[in-house]
Amino acid sequence: MKGINEFISLGARQKEIEIEARIQGQEVKGNFLVKFPSIMDRIEAETKASRILKEADVNTMLTETYLLTQAICYLEKVIIKKPDWYNLDYIDDPQVILDLYGKAKEFENSFRAKDESDGLEGDSDKSVDEKSLEGK
Template sequence: MKGINEFISLGARQKEIEIEARIQGQEVKGNFLVKFPSIMDRIEAEAKASTILKQADVNTMLTETYLLTQAICYLDKVIIKKPDWYNLDYIDDPKVIFNLYGKVKDFENSFRPKNESDKHEGDSVKSVDEESLESK
């Protein structure tokens, strides 16, 4: 069995990402230090998004609003350092958030094996009832 020190620390998986954006008509540029999300980061981001959206009817709200909420909550968990201009009270273009979110997800996905698919390998076209699971 491997000792805990043999595993790569998720905290060591960090990246600096540079973003250029337009905030309230001003061109801005800055660096973000982000980390690879832990399982708890993922759960907490989802829980925060659920809390924010608790009164919303996700069936009638704009898809962009739902996705923006998810992206903001995710970024809140993975950003370690950010430029002063990154203030959600002043950012007026969702593209700023989606651009940063996309770059962070690219970083996260860079740790996945190149042949990994999004398909759940346990899926089967056959029903369990179609053949016996017992050996003959």
């Protein structure tokens, strides 16, 4: 049996992402190193977002606010290295966060199967049992 290290390369599970943005009127540019999220990263990001939004009425809040919360919590778990200017207290354009989130998710999704078929995996014309499963 093969060991887990033969299947997973840490280097293949990280990506450098370059972002150009405008922060408080100043042009900035920087590189982020992001990782593929583990199961625990996903759970912790979703849990934190739920805590932040616990009192919010998602039916009346801005969609952008909901998405920003999800994006920020996700990014907190996957960013390994970031430029000095990346500080949520100073970023005034939500699109900076959404762009970074989009690129990080694109990287994550690059590991997904590329099978575009919608067909069924197996043939279920016959029951495993010889008798009909329906009532008499």
